Amino acid sequence: MIEAEGLTKRYGKTVAVDQLSFSVAAGRVTGFLGPNGAGKSTTMRMILGLDNPTAGRVSIGGKRYHELKNPLRTVGALLDAKWVHPNRSARAHLAWMAKSNKIAASRVDEVLDTVGLTSVAGKRAGGFSLGMSQRLGIAAALLGDPEVLLFDEPVNGLDPEGILWIRKFMHRLADEGRTVFVSSHLLSEMALTASELVVIGRGKLISQSSTKDFVARASENTVKVRSPQLPQLGQLLTNASAQVTADDDALIVSDLDSAKIGEIAAQHGIVLHELSPLQGSLEQAFMQITGDSVEYHTGLETEAAQILAPTGQ
Ligand SMILES: Nc1ncnc2c1ncn2[C@@H]1O[C@H](COP(=O)(O)OP(=O)(O)OP(=O)(O)O)[C@@H](O)[C@H]1O
Numbered sequence: 001m002i003e004a005e006g007l008t009k010r011y012g013k014t015v016a017v018d019q020l021s022f023s024v025a026a027g028r029v030t031g032f033l034g035p036n037g038a039g040k041s042t043t044m045r046m047i048l049g050l051d052n053p054t055a056g057r058v059s060i061g062g063k064r065y066h067e068l069k070n071p072l073r074t075v076g077a078l079l080d081a082k083w084v085h086p087n088r089s090a091r092a093h094l095a096w097m098a099k100s101n102k103i104a105a106s107r108v109d110e111v112l113d114t115v116g117l118t119s120v121a122g123k124r125a126g127g128f129s130l131g132m133s134q135r136l137g138i139a140a141a142l143l144g145d146p147e148v149l150l151f152d153e154p155v156n157g158l159d160p161e162g163i164l165w166i167r168k169f170m171h172r173l174a175d176e177g178r179t180v181f182v183s184s185h186l187l188s189e190m191a192l193t194a195s196e197l198v199v200i201g202r203g204k205l206i207s208q209s210s211t212k213d214f215v216a217r218a219s220e221n222t223v224k225v226r227s228p229q230l231p232q233l234g235q236l237l238t239n240a241s242a243q244v245t246a247d248d249d250a251l252i253v254s255d256l257d258s259a260k261i262g263e264i265a266a267q268h269g270i271v272l273h274e275l276s277p278l279q280g281s282l283e284q285a286f287m288q289i290t291g292d293s294v295e296y297h298t299g300l301e302t303e304a305a306q307i308l309a310p311t312g313q
Pocket residue numbers: 011014015016017034035036037038039040041042043185311312313
């Protein structure tokens with residue numbers, strides 16, 4: 001369990017994190033969502049005691065990081081996958097970490113196996129692909145068998161196979177009862193990975209809720225309608241003050257629910273071939289909730305299709 005209360009971090013005039021309060025429960029994946037520069041990394045660093053809050057506090061199982069007796073056995077983190085000595089082998093890197101944290105050497109081969117790196121354990125980590133480096137970073141986070149795991153943008157730059165592996169791995173960790181807190185600016189990815197979302201923008205909390213509720217609360221209320229009498233139906237719906245747009249052989253209708261659309265069609269003897277409410281995407285939900293504070297490009301899982309609006313001080 002992670003709990004933040006009024007967590008605030010200022011760097012000079014920049015307020016990176018602003019009165020942030022949220023909680024992260026065990027046994028599920030909680031997504032930490034926000035555009036670039038929203039304050040996710042700063043928050044994660046404060047959780048891990050790498051940065052001190054200007055105000056407020058954040059605790060893990062009721063204790064601040066510095067109060068933890070065995071930090072690596074309580075919380076593991078992947079902040080920067082490339083943080084390894086390039087000439088060390090994966091095994092040597094983990095063995096060094098285990099030794100310096102008084103963790104049994106036998107854990108090294110266990111975690112290598114868990115993340116599927118056993119066959120390349122003797123190779124130099126500097127030659128690893130990003131996906132392999134991420135796995136090594138996750139192995140390091142798991143060394144102390146911690147109850148709480150933090151991952152900062154773990155799928156950034158990964159290919160689809162790597163993304164899928166990370167997603168499944170997070171689910172597995174949560175199913176084992178661990179607290180899994182994962183930051184991302186990729187809404188589409190978080191929709192598939194996290195069951196709970198802590199959403200921030202410009203350092204402030206925008207919402208904390210289940211992923212399902214977040215979408216339901218904010219998604220546009222639109223309905224897809226198909227009919228052999230589309231122009232006539234479109235006119236009737238417009239007359240009823242609905243917003244109507246054409247979409248191939250269908251109409252996308254907003255500001256009027258499916259029951260009302262069905263009634264209007266029936267009153268005028270119009271045949272319907274389809275009448276389906278559309279659930280908004282997480283991207284739409286984010287845009288609606290955050291208003292103009294961010295701008296999203298959606299769809300592709302590529303750098304080009306990701307968030308565009310840093311806070312820009
Ligand atoms: N050490 C620092 N000194 C000054 N400003 C900082 C520092 N670290 C972060 N900031 C600023 O604080 C704000 C939040 O940054 P942070 O990296 O936490 O955001 P983020 O949500 O993790 O974004 P990204 O995904 O781009 O890392 C940004 O405006 C950033 O420029």
